[in-house]
Structure formats: C-alpha cells, structure tokens
Amino acid sequence: MSNINLSESQLRVTHHTEGPILVMASPGSGKTQVLTERVRNLITNKKGHYRVLALTFSNKASEEMRERLLNIEENIEERVFIGTIHRFCMDVLNSHGKFIGLSNDFHMFDSESDRQDILREAFDYKPELKEILLKQENKQQFIKKVLDFISAQKRSLKAPDFFEDKIALNENQSLFAELYREYDNLLRQQNAIDYDDLIFLTYRIFIERPSITNFYQRLYKYVCIDEAQDLNFAQYELIKSLCNNGFNNIMMVGDPNQAIFGFNGADSKYMCELFIKDFSPIQIKLNENYRSTKEIIEFAKIINPTLEVHGKLKIEGEVSLKIFNDEMEEANWIINNFKDLIENGHAQIENKITFEDCAVIARNKYILKTLEDQLNILGIPYYTRSSNIIDSESDFIRCFELGTRLIINPSDRLHFQHLLEILNIEKGIEDIRTNNKMNGFELLNELNKYVLNDWKEPYKCLLHVWEILTIERPKFSKALKILSDFAAEYWSEEEEFLFLIENDLEMWKTYWINYVKQTTGDLHDLAKFRNQIALGTVREKINKGIGLLTVHASKGLEFQVVHILGMSDGTFPDYRAIKMNGKALEEERHNIFVAITRAKRVLYLSYSKTKVLPTGKKISQSPSRFLPSKFL
Numbered sequence: 001m002s003n004i005n006l007s008e009s010q011l012r013v014t015h016h017t018e019g020p021i022l023v024m025a026s027p028g029s030g031k032t033q034v035l036t037e038r039v040r041n042l043i044t045n046k047k048g049h050y051r052v053l054a055l056t057f058s059n060k061a062s063e064e065m066r067e068r069l070l071n072i073e074e075n076i077e078e079r080v081f082i083g084t085i086h087r088f089c090m091d092v093l094n095s096h097g098k099f100i101g102l103s104n105d106f107h108m109f110d111s112e113s114d115r116q117d118i119l120r121e122a123f124d125y126k127p128e129l130k131e132i133l134l135k136q137e138n139k140q141q142f143i144k145k146v147l148d149f150i151s152a153q154k155r156s157l158k159a160p161d162f163f164e165d166k167i168a169l170n171e172n173q174s175l176f177a178e179l180y181r182e183y184d185n186l187l188r189q190q191n192a193i194d195y196d197d198l199i200f201l202t203y204r205i206f207i208e209r210p211s212i213t214n215f216y217q218r219l220y221k222y223v224c225i226d227e228a229q230d231l232n233f234a235q236y237e238l239i240k241s242l243c244n245n246g247f248n249n250i251m252m253v254g255d256p257n258q259a260i261f262g263f264n265g266a267d268s269k270y271m272c273e274l275f276i277k278d279f280s281p282i283q284i285k286l287n288e289n290y291r292s293t294k295e296i297i298e299f300a301k302i303i304n305p306t307l308e309v310h311g312k313l314k315i316e317g318e319v320s321l322k323i324f325n326d327e328m329e330e331a332n333w334i335i336n337n338f339k340d341l342i343e344n345g346h347a348q349i350e351n352k353i354t355f356e357d358c359a360v361i362a363r364n365k366y367i368l369k370t371l372e373d374q375l376n377i378l379g380i381p382y383y384t385r386s387s388n389i390i391d392s393e394s395d396f397i398r399c400f401e402l403g404t405r406l407i408i409n410p411s412d413r414l415h416f417q418h419l420l421e422i423l424n425i426e427k428g429i430e431d432i433r434t435n436n437k438m439n440g441f442e443l444l445n446e447l448n449k450y451v452l453n454d455w456k457e458p459y460k461c462l463l464h465v466w467e468i469l470t471i472e473r474p475k476f477s478k479a480l481k482i483l484s485d486f487a488a489e490y491w492s493e494e495e496e497f498l499f500l501i502e503n504d505l506e507m508w509k510t511y512w513i514n515y516v517k518q519t520t521g522d523l524h525d526l527a528k529f530r531n532q533i534a535l536g537t538v539r540e541k542i543n544k545g546i547g548l549l550t551v552h553a554s555k556g557l558e559f560q561v562v563h564i565l566g567m568s569d570g571t572f573p574d575y576r577a578i579k580m581n582g583k584a585l586e587e588e589r590h591n592i593f594v595a596i597t598r599a600k601r602v603l604y605l606s607y608s609k610t611k612v613l614p615t616g617k618k619i620s621q622s623p624s625r626f627l628p629s630k631f632l
C-alpha cells in the first residue's frame with residue numbers, strides 16, 4: 001500500500017471493481033495514482049485466474065506503474081500486463097498473427113527511412129509509377145505525402161482492398177490507393193509490418209477471430225486505459241472490439257484539456273463521447289490538485305478558464321516571465337539561474353534543489369538547440385527524451401545489427417541492401433539476392449565471397465558472431481564480448497573508431513539487459529528482442545541532469561522547477577496552428593496547459609525579442625498570445 005492518503009473521490013475509483021468507469025480529472029489530481037492503486041486492489045483483493053490489462057500511453061508511464069506495483073509481489077507480470085497499446089498489439093500479433101497471414105517471425109520496419117525505402121521500391125516496381133515520381137518537382141515531399149496517406153488509411157482501419165471497388169476515386173486517389181497496395185505487398189513479401197499495422201492487424205484479429213477475442217476476454221478480466229483523451233479512432237475501435245459481447249470491465253482515465261496528439265488522429269471525443277455512448281460508464285471527477293503551488297494553479301486557470309480545480313498545496317510558489325534580446329541570452333540566463341537555484345535554493349522549495357528537479361520544456365526540440373549547445377560547452381548534465389530509434393554509429397556494429405536482422409528475417413531485402421552499401425559491394429551478388437531458399441546465416445556466409453579487402457577480417461568476426469546467434473539459443477552477451485575483443489585488437493591504433501564501437505556495444509548491451517529483465521528465462525528470442533527495440537521498451541532510461549523536453553515528452557511528468565522557453569507567437573503557439581486556427585489553435589492551448597502543469601513549485605516562462613532563422617535571417621518576435629497581459 002502506498003503511504004499517500006487518498007481522498008474520498010479517489011477511493012471511490014480505487015475500490016470500483018465491476019462495470020465500466022470513466023475518470024475525468026485535471027492535471028495533478030492523481031489520475032496515475034488512482035489507476036495504479038486500482039490495479040493493485042484488483043490483483044491483491046480478488047481471487048481467480050485472471051490478469052489485468054493496464055494500457056499506458058508511453059513506455060515511461062508503464063515503467064513507473066510497474067515500479068510502483070513491484071512491492072506487491074515479484075512476478076507482477078503474471079497478474080498484470082502493463083505496457084503501451086502498441087506493445088500489447090505486438091504480443092497479440094506474435095501469438096496469433098498467423099491467423100491473418102503473418103508468419104511467426106515477422107519483423108517490424110521501425111524507422112521512417114525504412115518506410116520511405118519500401119515506398120521507393122514500390123515506385124521502382126512499375127515503370128508507370130516510376131514515371132509519376134520522376135515528374136514530381138519535390139520527390140521527397142511527394143513520398144512523405146503518400147506515406148501520410150497510407151498511415152491515415154491504416155489509422156482509419158482501411159485495408160488496401162477497401163479502394164478496389166470504389167469507382168468514384170479521382171486520379172490522385174487511385175494512384176495513392178495503388179501505392180498503398182504495392183507498399184503493403186512489399187512489406188509482406190519481406191515478412192514485415194510497419195508501426196501503424198500493429199493496431200490495424202490486431203483489430204483485424206479481434207474482428208475476424210471471435211475465439212481469439214474471447215480468449216483475451218477470459219484472460220484479462222479488467223482493462224484499464226490511462227491518458228484516454230489521446231486515443232485515436234483505430235485505438236478506440238480496437239479496445240471496443242476487445243470489449244464486445246457484454247465484456248465491460250473497462251476503465252478509462254484522462255483529461256480532455258490535455259489532449260495534444262491531434263496530429264496522430266487522436267481526439268478526446270472517443271473518451272468523452274463515444275465511450276459514454278457505447279459503455280454507459282459510471283463517471284467520477286477528480287478536481288483536487290496535489291502537485292502545484294497556488295500561483296501555478298492560478299496561472300493554469302488563466303490559460304484555461306474552464307478549469308475546475310482546488311489546489312491542495314498551501315505554498316504560494318512563483319510564476320515569472322523573462323524577456324531577452326536573443327536566444328543565446330535566453331539560454332545563458334536559464335543555465336545561470338539553474339546553477340544559482342542549485343547552489344542557493346529557492347524560498348518556495350524546502351529541500352536542496354538538484355539538476356534532476358529542473359526541466360526545460362519547449363514546443364518542439366529545435367527550440368531547445370541553443371540551450372543544448374551551451375549545456376554541452378559547459379559540461380552541465382542534461383537528458384532529452386527522444387522517441388527516435390537510435391542506430392549504431394560505427395559501421396562495424398551497424399553491420400552486426402543488419403546481419404542480425406537477416407538472421408531473424410532472411411526475406412528482409414531492404415536491410416540486406418543497407419548491408420551491401422556499408423560493405424561497398426555493388427556487383428556479383430545477383431544469385432544471392434534472388435535465392436530465397438537460404439536462411440539468414442547461409443545468406444551472410446555466401447556474401448563472404450564478395451567482401452572486399454578492408455572488410456575481410458572484420459567480416460570473419462561478424463560471421464563467427466552471427467553463427468553463434470544462429471545455432472545456439474541467442475547468447476547475445478557472448479556475441480557482444482567477441483565483437484568488443486576483436487575491435488579492441490583490430491582497431492587498437494584507431495582511437496576514435498574504437499570509441500564509436502564501444503559506445504554502440506554499450507548501447508546494445510543495455511538493450512539486451514533490459515529485454516532480458518522484461519522477459520522470462522526461456523522466451524529470449526532475437527526476433528522478439530528486435531521488435532521490442534522497435535517499440536522502444538528496451539531503450540536506456542537516462543534521467544540524470546536537467547530534463548530538456550518537448551511538451552509531448554513531458555506528458556505525465558512533474559518537476560520542482562520548470563522553465564518554458566520560446567514563448568513567442570509563432571513558436572508557442574506554433575505558426576502553422578495560428579494559420580489553421582480553430583481546433584489546431586485550441587490544441588496549442590492544451591500544449592501550453594500541459595507544459596505549465598508539470599511544475600510543482602516554480603515556473604519560469606521566457607521568450608527572446610529576436611531569433612535567427614536557419615537561413616541566417618534575423619527576425620523579431622512578439623510575445624505569445626497565450627501570455628496574460630498582466631505579465632507583459
């Protein structure tokens with residue numbers, strides 16, 4: 001049991017067991033807290049062989065919930081699935097993907113560049129399509145447009161064949177529909193799926209295979225969904241398809257004022273309107289704020305006048321606006337202020353302040369660049385929370401990584417091509433390319449014949465390692481040790497090169513350790529490991545130093561001191577949203593609302609009167625329209 005005394009309304013939520021429930025609550029009111037406590041109650045108080053499905057919005061939120069629950073029992077995973085909706089879908093597809101034609105060892109093409117390469121291949125496939133691409137003035141933009149279209153279709157749960165009998169399509173729509181079909185065919189030929197497929201294909205399983213849906217309903221007696229205001233159509237329909245046939249122990253928790261994923265098709269109407277219409281849940285509101293000081297809550301009310309919230313902290317706190325001449329002055333002030341707070345403390349914060357208590361939040365990561373550069377120069381610790389998949393930086397480990405992809409999935413032509421590019425092999429491999437009878441290791445072994453001088457020795461080591469990963473159960477740590485020993489000797493004179501390799505190996509070691517921690521002994525499997533990397537669940541969790549966060553990455557977090565920089569019109573709110581107005585501008589208001597409500601005690605906001613654009617042009621800036629006039 002946690003040592004927090006829950007309020008009466010919070011207890012109503014945590015003690016609720018049967019039937020649907022909707023908890024709509026403001027920032028800092030304890031949504032995550034009650035969700036975790038309810039899961040704890042469900043798994044400790046009830047008897048029977050069921051599990052709880054707790055779906056969170058980010059890996060970070062799952063980790064937090066898992067950590068809070070770990071003190072109940074060690075094998076918490078046996079009683080509850082805690083993870084993102086994408087991770088849950090990955091599990092369903094791993095177990096039941098074959099019922100909709102996926103092979104057991106399917107692979108996820110996780111990066112945007114992989115998707116672009118597949119689409120380029122689709123253009124190459126038919127001369128008439130290639131011609132259309134060649135005619136485009138901005139090919140990159142066109143490719144992006146097609147990929148956005150494909151994503152949008154998958155998010156609307158429309159398969160390529162949806163367009164087949166549609167006579168009314170215009171020329172452009174027919175072209176995009178054809179590209180969608182080709183793109184999906186190419187993915188499947190390579191035994192791969194993309195990120196959007198996770199939801200879409202799982203939805204198909206639940207719709208097309210009632211016996212599987214029924215199995216999940218019996219397994220998971222209770223479904224809990226955090227940050228439900230950010231569900232999109234496909235995610236909502238997926239949850240609904242899982243909870244059909246009278247299964248209704250579903251809980252949604254969220255705050256419509258914090259809906260900030262509109263660009264992803266998310267809309268709080270799925271929680272606020274459709275969930276109510278489809279499930280008739282009991283509704284509980286939590287309106288007490290346990291996080292922030294009075295001044296911060298007052299400021300949040302100015303940004304969002306509809307906010308009904310009662311602050312529980314008696315402390316005043318501080319909110320102030322700083323105006324600077326340029327971005328460099330702004331960055332230096334932030335750094336000096338943090339140094340001062342750490343050295344001398346703050347009247348509104350009783351304990352000593354550490355770098356980890358402080359965060360800087362911006363509308364997007366580019367706004368943080370000047371500050372990040374300065375922190376690097378001064379050697380001040382900071383971390384960012386990027387959602388990007390990090391590739392190995394050294395060619396040697398990148399080859400290792402690409403080879404392991406081929407071991408998992410020999411049909412993966414895309415990454416085979418990337419491997420050829422690094423090894424600089426252009427000719428002579430047609431017979432390997434077209435031979436689809438070889439397994440991954442045989443393919444890599446065959447490639448050995450074509451490896452050129454500089455790569456001969458390193459490739460021999462790679463082959464040895466790949467063989468270990470193929471014939472034994474994956475001894476991943478042993479493989480990394482062999483690579484490390486080889487590199488230390490072979491590149492002993494090339495310090496810089498060796499440094500990159502060691503860094504990459506360190507990263508892979510962490511990934512593997514985190515993966516092993518998350519799975520039970522005999523399930524370790526290279527394909528599943530690769531897919532967890534793609535989902536970001538095994539990434540290194542760094543939170544040492546000052547947090548440098550975008551608004552989206554700051555979701556659900558809290559800090560003693562928050563500094564929001566770049567508070568100029570056009571930056572925050574973003575100029576595109578200003579142009580679009582309406583819903584887009586309203587979502588910007590949600591963004592600023594999320595950012596300010598991360599602060600517990602002290603909140604600084606700032607903007608600079610001038611800014612230098614990437615073109616080198618200097619422009620002047622005016623304060624954000626969201627800043628209250630009493631501040632200016």
Ligand SMILES: Nc1ncnc2c1ncn2[C@@H]1O[C@H](COP(=O)(O)OP(=O)(O)OP(=O)(O)O)[C@@H](O)[C@H]1O
Pocket residue numbers: 004005006007010025026027028029030031032033034255258290291555556557558597
């Ligand atoms: N009853 C309570 N008494 C004291 N502290 C509480 C109580 N409920 C929650 N808290 C604390 O308040 C803070 C905010 O809680 P939590 O993160 O669960 O809020 P939230 O509603 O999920 O916030 P947000 O939507 O802004 O992310 C946490 O530090 C939590 O431990």
